Amino acid sequence: MARILVVDDEVGIRELLSEILYDEGHTVELAENAAQARAARLRMRPDLVLLDIWMPDTDGVSLLKEWGSQGLLDMAVIMMSGHATIDTAVEATRIGAMDFLEKPITLQRLLKTVAAGLARGRAPHPAPAATHPAAANATVALEDELDPPVLATAPANEVPVASNGQLGSISLDQPLREARDEFERIYFEYHLVRESHSMTRVSERTGLERTHLYRKLKQLGIESARKRST
Structure with missing residues (x-):
């Protein structure tokens, strides 16, 4: 289960994304503008942020730049927009965004992108020269390390909690x-x-x-x- 912050000025989109992500087992917090997003980021320390580009006060790209300049991009950020140009998406990626979701967002695309963002966020930060394709296996190895089989280390005479269903x-x-x-x-x-x-x-x-x-x-x-x- 991950901590995910959804930042979007449209209440319908916030609630829809919240319901989907909550059903996937994640802890979700919502923000409707940059001010709320800043406070939520400090409070909950999210593993991933879904950040809308077009917002009335401070737009998502500006907020992304702000976090980057302050050394606060210690979480995966996925940008969202229904009107952004390719140049905007490229700029956001250059600043530090992991990916870009175009609205309307399909369920399959959302879950796939979020899973990739969380997997990348859990992986160790590679050294600058570590670009070998074998690095792609790091996520799988890390998941195995985080979730070792419970029975492998349990005493032989200990009955598993759920053995009776x-x-x-x-x-x-x-x-x-x-x-x-x-x-x-x-x-x-x-x-x-x-x-x-x-x-x-x-x-x-x-x-x-x-x-x-x-x-x-x-x-x-x-x-x-x-x-x-x-």
């Missing part, structure tokens, strides 16, 4: 989406109780923007503090 009260024999919904329901109910149903604290604790948090609770059938108080 259950993870706590969650059945692992059901479709992924249903199992994930059960986990998320338990997860959010736990944090609601822990934070005395303070949506502000739950939002901070879970890393979800409040609007998205309310929508997720409604989707899971969980009563929020707002409903309980009525």
Whole structure:
């Protein structure tokens, strides 16, 4: 799971990208302008930023230049636009953007580009002369290193947690989406109780923007503090 910041002045695009990325298991934060993007970048330290080029205050290319000049491009940045020219896309790539998505963005193209951005972000920074094709295997090797098989290092007499097809009260024999919904329901109910149903604290604790948090609770059938108080 990665931390992804979506920066776009169109609320419909922000919400659509947020829903898709959240369903993929990522933590998503939204910003509608450069000021919010700056604050969110400092607060959440994203692994990847989806950055719209045309915004009313500071455009995406200018914000990209700003981050680059301040040494803040320590995350993958993917530019988005429905009106950008080839020259704009090339300039953004030269400044430090990893890729460019043209609107309307297809689901397949979005997921493929995000996956590539996150994979590149996890890979070790190569030395300047490291341009050999074999470097392309670095991502696969890194994934193997980050996710070693659990059973390979477990004691021989230790029974795996999910050996009976259950993870706590969650059945692992059901479709992924249903199992994930059960986990998320338990997860959010736990944090609601822990934070005395303070949506502000739950939002901070879970890393979800409040609007998205309310929508997720409604989707899971969980009563929020707002409903309980009525």
